[in-house]
Amino acid sequence: MPIEVRSLTHIYHRGSTSEAVALKDVSFRIDNGEFVGLIGPTGSGKSTLIQHLNGLLKPTSGEVLVDGQNIWDKGMSLRKLRQRVGLVFQYAEQQVFEETVRQDIAFGPRNLGLSEREVMERVEEAARMVGLPADLLDRSPFELSGGQLRRVAIAGVAAMKPEVLILDEPAAGLDPRGRDGILSRIQEMHRGGMTVILVSHNMEDVARLCGRLLVLNKGELVADGTPREVFSRNEFVKKIGLRAPDVVNLMEKLRERGWNVRTDIVNVDEALKEILRELGKEAPVLS
Numbered sequence: 001m002p003i004e005v006r007s008l009t010h011i012y013h014r015g016s017t018s019e020a021v022a023l024k025d026v027s028f029r030i031d032n033g034e035f036v037g038l039i040g041p042t043g044s045g046k047s048t049l050i051q052h053l054n055g056l057l058k059p060t061s062g063e064v065l066v067d068g069q070n071i072w073d074k075g076m077s078l079r080k081l082r083q084r085v086g087l088v089f090q091y092a093e094q095q096v097f098e099e100t101v102r103q104d105i106a107f108g109p110r111n112l113g114l115s116e117r118e119v120m121e122r123v124e125e126a127a128r129m130v131g132l133p134a135d136l137l138d139r140s141p142f143e144l145s146g147g148q149l150r151r152v153a154i155a156g157v158a159a160m161k162p163e164v165l166i167l168d169e170p171a172a173g174l175d176p177r178g179r180d181g182i183l184s185r186i187q188e189m190h191r192g193g194m195t196v197i198l199v200s201h202n203m204e205d206v207a208r209l210c211g212r213l214l215v216l217n218k219g220e221l222v223a224d225g226t227p228r229e230v231f232s233r234n235e236f237v238k239k240i241g242l243r244a245p246d247v248v249n250l251m252e253k254l255r256e257r258g259w260n261v262r263t264d265i266v267n268v269d270e271a272l273k274e275i276l277r278e279l280g281k282e283a284p285v286l287s
């Protein structure tokens, strides 16, 4: 299910003294099966943009097309759209409110008109998918850790089996183990065929996971390319207030000191290979 955004502009509180232009003439297209990272400084419009993709916000001007159809056309169902384009909000765990984890994850699929058995199958499948042990399902969400709660929130959206999964900072505020756990689950869902759009502040994460990055700055789409294409423009990345992955800066420093290494490197494995090549050594076999 391709998503296309054409000349999207969004202005909050238009015409009032608190008017804020959050998105300016943004255009892009996302195809089936992509894993796209959406990055940009705080206030650059990331959350505003993703809420347009499932019809929670309406463009001030411009269009959002899903399967080639404008989602705001007459006869289009926003309810159906939201089943196909699932959005996990930032701090989604704050929206966990049912008595048990099971009931909470069931909330979305129950609105799809499925039988109770199908709903429960979906709940259990989604729980497995996000790595929630089955014995937690009948506990109160309020007994869970922060990382587990975040998983409950993601499972609630995954249980709707959306074709496109959008997550706003799903790993923010979690400890490294929690963050790696959640990100590898998201990676698995992508491998299973979902299109994923990941909003993140963590450049290491997006460089490692995403095939493509969209970069917003002050409401404008200022870059659209692979992590390598985006982060090798390190000066530009710094200028808009982002920080490329540490390995990018490391390779630059080595080069400044006369090492003949590539600087378009975005992850640790590549950096290791390149450094060993420069040293004339074989790469060790890493487990």
Ligand SMILES: Nc1ncnc2c1ncn2[C@@H]1O[C@H](COP(=O)(O)OP(=O)(O)O)[C@@H](O)[C@H]1O
Pocket: 012, 013, 020, 021, 022, 040, 041, 042, 043, 044, 045, 046, 047, 048, 049
């Ligand atoms: N509900 C709102 N009302 C008014 N202005 C908003 C609202 N939400 C966001 N904004 C403004 O829109 C801009 C983009 O915000 P946002 O989309 O939340 O950015 P990000 O997610 O990248 O931090 C900011 O200037 C922000 O202050």
Ligand SMILES: [Mg+2]
Pocket: 046, 047, 048, 090, 168
């Ligand atoms: Mg945001």
